[in-house]
């Protein structure tokens with residue numbers, strides 16, 4: 001398998017795995033002051049993030065995902081700082097909140113570009129749909145920004161199959177492809193396989209960007225020995241009681257398969273996603289060790305028997 005691919009039908013050539021920078025940066029030191037109240041615990045800090053960034057580039061992973069709302073803009077600012085003068089691909093997102101209006105888009109884009117210290121963003125994604133926004137109107141505004149050279153490719157996030165079709169059709173009228181839909185997808189969250197999103201992506205030539213590909217760390221197996229993860233994710237079902245017990249056999253199977261290749265459970269979990277040629281996982285990495293380990297998912301393959309055994313072992317999450 002090639003180590004890069006075209007993102008949807010856009011002109012962007014991306015690695016088969018990216019890096020999620022959601023936890024990077026710490027606006028006003030809030031995460032440092034209240035780590036237990038953040039999603040993933042306290043911040044790692046500039047040095048760890050810089051090393052994670054550099055380790056990713058060393059491994060050929062040059063796609064970084066961020067959003068205007070991550071740490072109140074601090075994640076975009078951190079990426080802008082780290083990527084200064086570097087040849088990297090940045091995917092960002094503009095808000096999808098109830099209060100967001102399509103006509104706010106140009107202002108949002110300018111604010112993101114200023115934080116990212118760039119004249120254009122490689123992939124610009126609508127973070128999540130909301131009923132008060134007309135998707136065709138929004139896509140028209142995005143198309144204007146593509147034509148103005150400020151966006152290289154258009155993406156959406158958390159869109160249903162139907163919403164994707166509407167966005168795709170609206171952009172198509174302007175001769176612009178919808179490049180990607182970023183949704184939650186992992187061995188412990190296989191909804192895209194049954195809600196039509198994966199199928200619509202395949203049919204329309206749209207790449208599925210898989211967020212939380214390690215199920216927020218549950219698939220690494222490091223939280224099975226009684227350790228609780230930092231931050232609010234400790235309340236997620238995969239980290240408690242019966243939910244955690246159900247994850248155990250999945251991690252055992254991942255480890256068993258990984259042993260054949262000298263890889264970890266996490267690397268096999270990421271590889272399972274990569275084996276689907278239209279899926280790009282974007283695992284979050286807090287330091288160089290995690291970034292380098294995740295990038296190793298690009299260096300081996302699974303057999304169809306191994307893929308099938310993982311499919312069978314996680315049927316309970318295919319709902």
Ligand SMILES: NC(=O)c1ccc[n+]([C@@H]2O[C@H](COP(=O)([O-])OP(=O)(O)OC[C@H]3O[C@@H](n4cnc5c(N)ncnc54)[C@H](OP(=O)(O)O)[C@@H]3O)[C@@H](O)[C@H]2O)c1
Nearest residue numbers: 020021022065157211212213214215216217283284290293
């Ligand atoms: N579009 C959306 O609505 C949306 C929503 C959520 C996320 N996202 C995107 O998806 C990205 C990834 O999602 P995520 O960060 O929430 O979940 P994830 O990738 O499933 O899990 C990341 C966490 O797992 C642990 N980890 C990562 N690599 C590891 C390794 N090699 N070994 C051991 N532990 C490792 C780290 O936490 P610990 O070390 O603390 O365990 C890390 O913060 C985000 O950064 C963001 O860009 C998008």
